[in-house]
Amino acid sequence: MxxxxxxxxxxxxxxxxxxxxxxxxxxxxxxxxxxxxxxxxxxxxxxxxxxxxxxxxxxxxxxxxxxxxxxxxxxxxxxxxxxxxxxxxxxxxxxxxxxxxxxxxxxxxxxxxxxxxxxxxxxxxxxxxxxxxxxxxxxxxxxxxxxxxxxxxxxxxxxAGITLYSPLKNWQAGPGKKVAILGMGGLGHMGVKIAHALGAEVTVLSQTLSKQEDGLRFGADHYFATSDPTTFTELENHFDLIVNTVAANLDMERYLGLLALDGTFVHVGIPTEPDQVKMFWLASQRRSIAGSKIGGIRQTQEMLDFCAAHGxxxxxxxxxxxxxxxxxxxxxxxxxxxxxxxxxxxxxxxxxxxx
The missing domain is CATH 3.90.180.10 (Medium-chain alcohol dehydrogenases, catalytic domain)
Known part of the structure; x- marks a missing residue:
């Protein structure tokens, strides 16, 4: 039939x-x-x-x-x-x-x-x-x-949920970790909620402050506009982890400068064109660039159970x-x-x- x-x-x-x-x-x-x-x-x-x-x-x-x-x-x-x-x-x-x-x-x-x-x-x-x-x-x-x-x-x-949960778990977002979510769209808003529930100190990096009220409601501790040049000086050497949800090419040197010693910049938004990075920005603070997809079946079920437990x-x-x-x-x-x-x-x- x-x-x-x-x-x-x-x-x-x-x-x-x-x-x-x-x-x-x-x-x-x-x-x-x-x-x-x-x-x-x-x-x-x-x-x-x-x-x-x-x-x-x-x-x-x-x-x-x-x-x-x-x-x-x-x-x-x-x-x-x-x-x-x-x-x-x-x-x-x-x-x-x-x-x-x-x-x-x-x-x-x-x-x-x-x-x-x-x-x-x-x-x-x-x-x-x-x-x-x-x-x-x-x-x-x-x-x-x-x-x-x-x-x-x-x-x-x-x-959207597992795309953010997977890198946040893999790079051990939690208490004592300073985590930035770059972008406040369908992916980013889930990243804020999950990172907050994991116990991290969460900062949203968005082009403007137009969604600041939402970001704070979702659990962000801080919210900065990337269109403001002072953001990159105020937050220099600050984050343990940045998860980038934006599928566009970025000025990677500026964003890598936001990472603290041993910090990692993880791409989940994938631009169509390649990025260029000067290795100095990695070597100077032992920083890393990484990429992440979704999670496997086991981790996706873990994510669903986690989300249910935290509303x-x-x-x-x-x-x-x-x-x-x-x-x-x-x-x-x-x-x-x-x-x-x-x-x-x-x-x-x-x-x-x-x-």
């Missing part, structure tokens, strides 16, 4: 997303079928739907911030039951054999993790993302969403499927506080089963 569900797809690069239908695979013994309730909009959805990274597979159903309810499970599934609150993040499979997968770092799979959308499983089958009403995923790549987080606020945690969810604006194209333009203009989330009920009741 084939299950056909409504979806929103980019038919080709740089074309508006349109309503369509997609067919889901018949759930296997290890599969979990999920009724999607909410799907977050990540800026990478826009990059890929518009083929700005030259990796587009069209037609494309974006979405890797998925929250929903289990509707069916395969015969061998042990982790989930019908009715469970679950999520799906940025990937839905990996080789499961390489050293990184065996270490629980599937996001760094040496064969290449299988993206939730705009990707192919190892058998060549295309993946479809969360801009739809249902998805079927192997139970090993499904996350449990604890009670205490609204599903709409949990969806962005599956990308953390994303600040969201819930929209209908017919508002997504407009939302894309607003994301580009930074006109969202702080994550758009699609309410999939706005598709209507269009699911059908064909024998």
């Amino acid at each position: 084939t299950i056909t569900v409504p979806a929103l797809a980019a038919p080709a690069a740089n074309q508006p997303l349109v309503r369509t239908t997609i067919s889901l695979r018949t759930p296997g013994a290890n599969d979990v079928a999920i009724d999607i309730k909410f799907a977050g909009i990540c800026h990478s959805d826009i990059h890929q739907a518009r083929d700005e990274w030259d990796i587009g597979l069209f037609p494309m159903v974006p979405g890797h911030e998925i929250a929903g309810i289990v509707s069916a499970v395969g015969s061998d599934v042990t982790r989930y039951r019908v009715g469970d609150r679950v999520g799906v993040g940025c990937f839905v499979d990996s080789c499961r054999e390489c050293a990184n997968c065996l270490a629980g770092e599937e996001q760094y799979c040496l064969k290449g993790e299988v993206g939730t959308y705009n990707a192919r499983y190892y058998d060549g089958t295309a993946t479809n993302g969360g801009y739809s009403t249902a998805v079927v995923v192997d139970e090993n790549y499904v996350l449990g969403i604890p009670e205490g987080i609204e599903l709409s606020e949990a969806a962005p945690l599956l990308c 953390i969810g994303a600040d969201v604006e819930i929209i209908s499927v017919d508002q997504v194209n407009e939302a894309y333009e607003r994301v580009i203009r930074s006109d969202v506080r702080y994550r758009f989330v699609i309410d999939t009920a706005s598709f209507g009741n269009e699911t059908r089963a064909d024998a």
Whole structure:
């Protein structure tokens, strides 16, 4: 039996997303079928739907911030039951054999993790993302969403949340550490909340002070404008860790100068053009530059449990499927506080089963 569900797809690069239908695979013994309730909009959805990274597979159903309810499970599934609150993040499979997968770092799979959308499983089958009403995923790549987080606020945690949690944990943000979050968008606002909950002294570095009130409300101790030159003198040699959420080329010498001895500047916002750095700025205070992706399944579940325990969810604006194209333009203009989330009920009741 084939299950056909409504979806929103980019038919080709740089074309508006349109309503369509997609067919889901018949759930296997290890599969979990999920009724999607909410799907977050990540800026990478826009990059890929518009083929700005030259990796587009069209037609494309974006979405890797998925929250929903289990509707069916395969015969061998042990982790989930019908009715469970679950999520799906940025990937839905990996080789499961390489050293990184065996270490629980599937996001760094040496064969290449299988993206939730705009990707192919190892058998060549295309993946479809969360801009739809249902998805079927192997139970090993499904996350449990604890009670205490609204599903709409949990969806962005599956990308924005784990993208910030992973480097903050890896570089040991916590009591006694001075942490800066560079940028106050969908990623940055999660970084502030999580770093604060970890016990770090948190500073927001944003181009202007327009979101200062929000930043302080999210838990920031300090807020500085990077457009003000005095910021870079006042905060010189100050931070143990800077997490950069801005996908743009920066004057790296100015920002490296903000790091204290053994401080680290971590990129999670990835610019399309390379940066240039004079090694003096690293050697002078034994500083480091690093990059980070998302987390593996184990760490993503840890992040969800942590957020539930600390009452953390994303600040969201819930929209209908017919508002997504407009939302894309607003994301580009930074006109969202702080994550758009699609309410999939706005598709209507269009699911059908064909024998």
